[in-house]
Amino acid sequence: MRLIYLATLITLCAANVQNIGIYNTIEVPKRYKPDWTDLDTRPLPEWYDKAKIGIFLHWGVYSVPSFRSEWFWNYWKAGMEKCNEFMRKHYPPGFTYQEFAPMFTAEFFDPQKWAKIFAKSGAKYIVLTSKHHEGFTLFPSKKSFSWNAMEVGPKRDLVGDLAKAVRAEGLKFGVYHSLYEWYNPIYLEDRRTGFATQTYVETKLWPDIKQLINDYKPSVLWSDGDWEAHDTYWNSTELLAWLYNDSPVKNEIVVNDRWGIGIPGKHGDFYNYQDRFNPGKLLKHKWENAFTVDSQSWGYRRNMELSEIFSMDQLLREIVPTVSCGGNALINIGPTKEGTIAPIFQERLLSLGDWLAINGEAIYNTSPWDSQNDTLNGDVWYTCTKTTYNARNPIAKPSRSDTVTAVYAIFLKWPGNSILKLKDVAPSMLSGNYHVQMLGQDGYLNWQIIEGVVNIRLPRKAVVKSEHAWSLKFSLKSY
Ligand SMILES: *[C@@H]1O[C@H](CO)[C@@H](O)[C@H](O)[C@H]1NC(C)=O
Numbered sequence: 001m002r003l004i005y006l007a008t009l010i011t012l013c014a015a016n017v018q019n020i021g022i023y024n025t026i027e028v029p030k031r032y033k034p035d036w037t038d039l040d041t042r043p044l045p046e047w048y049d050k051a052k053i054g055i056f057l058h059w060g061v062y063s064v065p066s067f068r069s070e071w072f073w074n075y076w077k078a079g080m081e082k083c084n085e086f087m088r089k090h091y092p093p094g095f096t097y098q099e100f101a102p103m104f105t106a107e108f109f110d111p112q113k114w115a116k117i118f119a120k121s122g123a124k125y126i127v128l129t130s131k132h133h134e135g136f137t138l139f140p141s142k143k144s145f146s147w148n149a150m151e152v153g154p155k156r157d158l159v160g161d162l163a164k165a166v167r168a169e170g171l172k173f174g175v176y177h178s179l180y181e182w183y184n185p186i187y188l189e190d191r192r193t194g195f196a197t198q199t200y201v202e203t204k205l206w207p208d209i210k211q212l213i214n215d216y217k218p219s220v221l222w223s224d225g226d227w228e229a230h231d232t233y234w235n236s237t238e239l240l241a242w243l244y245n246d247s248p249v250k251n252e253i254v255v256n257d258r259w260g261i262g263i264p265g266k267h268g269d270f271y272n273y274q275d276r277f278n279p280g281k282l283l284k285h286k287w288e289n290a291f292t293v294d295s296q297s298w299g300y301r302r303n304m305e306l307s308e309i310f311s312m313d314q315l316l317r318e319i320v321p322t323v324s325c326g327g328n329a330l331i332n333i334g335p336t337k338e339g340t341i342a343p344i345f346q347e348r349l350l351s352l353g354d355w356l357a358i359n360g361e362a363i364y365n366t367s368p369w370d371s372q373n374d375t376l377n378g379d380v381w382y383t384c385t386k387t388t389y390n391a392r393n394p395i396a397k398p399s400r401s402d403t404v405t406a407v408y409a410i411f412l413k414w415p416g417n418s419i420l421k422l423k424d425v426a427p428s429m430l431s432g433n434y435h436v437q438m439l440g441q442d443g444y445l446n447w448q449i450i451e452g453v454v455n456i457r458l459p460r461k462a463v464v465k466s467e468h469a470w471s472l473k474f475s476l477k478s479y
């Protein structure tokens, strides 16, 4: 925030400011310049860091073949034998990908029902593919003639309908958006010139993004498909300056880091790096682990095998270390062409909700602690809560001036004799200021320190509420 004098507004002449007395000070929002250095100074909107858990939805025309993955069209055109064979066997000769679109019927799509499942899962935000690399838009794009869900297939504004339902459940709504389109002739023409022309960016990309932002006011703009061209071709910095300065979501929006060659991991409100990124250590900048419940695909596959679907233990092995290391978890499922969510995905989401109902206190609104996983037991991951929220650097370790009100140790494996041995909380326990309990259980646990290691006697596993990972809360006695 930049402070200016109220007088500035009256005189509208910055040069005179020094000569005018201080009548009053008001804060006006900083205006960001369209360069990365300036854009990088924007503080991360707090809601995003505190939310921790989101749900990612890959839904589009690829949900019709629902074979191999959402890249089906590209794999098929590239001559991948499995896809050729699939088409030969099941579709008439000469069948085109475009002919799948009318089969994207979504007749069972009940956005309220979806939103209720998402709310029950404990997720705090939803990110829907408004347009994947195939170019088909799930909203009535004014620039995507006959290749959008309003005109072909569902005959409905899927983005708008889901946005409304999700918000009615108190969740944030965001959109995924692919910068490039595999087979858009205008894009291909720009590419042919070595990206010297920007016709696609001017006539398609920007109008679409502005329509999305203005009409749906998303909280997340999750960019993708950036890797063939530089940010200067996409006009990424100009777009972000508009988002941060003048868009209707300027205070709310968060964007990821996929804005051109060399940008991922360097710029953006949060970093995704590559898909399924999970570094296992604390990073310096807010990040997000986007991963799939179906280990093989982001889009729905009709031939999924149960063994390919993440179990609850596998899900928590992604989520818990991610949050402990300063990340958010964006958990992907692919809805079907009929507009349903496969029961196996519903089951995983609802189980996650049960887990978070008990253990959510160790996840939501937490910050990274001094250690991420315990030195002695790497399957134990820490988070903490502090009296002050670090808005400038939300994923920093607690500073000297911070009061850590609670440390949470989430353990992924139940120890054989029900004694959990931890090294990194020993100094806190030795200080005498903390006691320990298990989330979901009454009363404090007994512990002792043996040779610098805290030995915590856990309750009998049979009486413990949480079925998967478990959270110990070391809380400051004075709180
Ligand atoms: C897009 O970028 C080009 C080249 O960097 C620039 O000349 C043009 O003004 C930009 N367009 C917008 C709308 O910012």
Ligand SMILES: *[C@@H]1O[C@H](CO)[C@@H](O)[C@H](O)[C@H]1NC(C)=O
Residues within 6 Å of the ligand: 279, 280, 281, 373, 374, 375, 376, 377, 378, 379
């Ligand atoms: C902590 O986690 C990282 C990443 O999973 C792992 O490489 C490391 O071995 C773990 N630490 C211990 C002590 O097991």
